Amino acid sequence: MNRAAGDFEVAADGGQPAAVVPGRRGRPRSAAADSAIIEAVLSLIEDGVSIAELSMERIAREAGVGKATVYRRWPGKNALMLDVMRSLDVPSPPAAGLSVRDDLVSLLEFLRHRGLAKRGSALLRTVVSHVRAQPELWAEYHATVIRARHEALLGVLRRGVANGEIRADHDLDTLADLFVGPMLARALLHERTDLPEALPADLVDLVLEGVRPGARPAAATAAG
């Protein structure tokens, strides 16, 4: 019964498994152990360890924790990985600023650091490779990380359409991919996986050029 109660607390708490239940007897679970375990998984993934190579023993070792302490919280690796995904709160969506153009730039700049930098990139790579084998893991990552960013981007694009800065004759999801995709391609497909500082602004200006209803750039005025 204790096991079952504990496991349900995992789901109910939404990521931090060791909630202190008021009526609970005995020594309470260590919150430090929780975060050490989650952090150990993230750290190992960041170092390029694939999920298949992530053993419970190795996770416990990395976390400086007994194996039983891990199994007391999660019934197995799958459940642990799901909670790791749930722990990936997007820190803060960049606030709505001045122009749609500037908001897009700051959104992509946010993606450049937090989304496709070291840890974010390793996570994305690792999770993306397990789409077929562990669909639930992918679903959780998508719901926690990808969806929020996509929605934020869509919001800015909708504002652009309403403002008249963006033409309304394109599917907004496709348009969103037009901004995110090149960042992704650069982070995953090229040999150097770091993203240049100027990339977000360049990308936004380049794409907006094609979708805004306004004037042509100076370089093209002579052409006919």
Added chain:
Amino acid sequence: MNRAAGDFEVAADGGQPAAVVPGRRGRPRSAAADSAIIEAVLSLIEDGVSIAELSMERIAREAGVGKATVYRRWPGKNALMLDVMRSLDVPSPPAAGLSVRDDLVSLLEFLRHRGLAKRGSALLRTVVSHVRAQPELWAEYHATVIRARHEALLGVLRRGVANGEIRADHDLDTLADLFVGPMLARALLHERTDLPEALPADLVDLVLEGVRPGARPAAATAAG
């Protein structure tokens, strides 16, 4: 000595390890076993098995081959995986056609089928997740698969710049990512990973709108 000679043939032959050497005594190696092993690896990867989960025993089992037959050809899993990457010949870059626009569409259409469809997508996901852990594997995949496609795309873009269909004020590598990236984003980031049939044409038209020097689309003629 036989072992060493055999291993060098692997490298010299460029992917098919069991070359029949004229002066060789005894029963020659089975070419069928070679392809069965390579095919087994690709098939397993296609089913979502990560490289870490790919054991030599499982590969031999899937190929219907004794384990010794695998070890006779490759010294270990790493070497085998490298040859698997080398076996991934890009079947045929789409021929240069009429307009730059049409060539871009057929190039992306090619990518849609062969590059990001079932097998290609699984391979990309799997290899991309091992960038940190096995850089040589990534380098080989990049050299065999990605580079050829990127060069083909760059060639078309250069032709577009020469023709005047594409303005010359943008980095061509960035421009290439502008075409490939959205395909990649759609294949990797969305929940449905299949690519719509109309995506290549839509994408090319959308991007070209922003980078061609010519007239504006009809919707924008009235604007300032």
Added chain:
DNA sequence: CCGATACGGAACGGGACCGTATCGATGACT
């Protein structure tokens, strides 16, 4: 035919990991 090398299959000792159990110590409740 004969020597040599290949084949699929089975077995080997060694190692890593699984999930569980047990240990003495720890610490927050009653």
Added chain:
DNA sequence: AGTCATCGATACGGTCCCGTTCCGTATCGG
């Protein structure tokens, strides 16, 4: 003070895999 679930650590039997070695058979060159 007493109770009791937790802690890190260690050990267990079981499973899978590694890389090698042997088997009996098949298939080449000489």
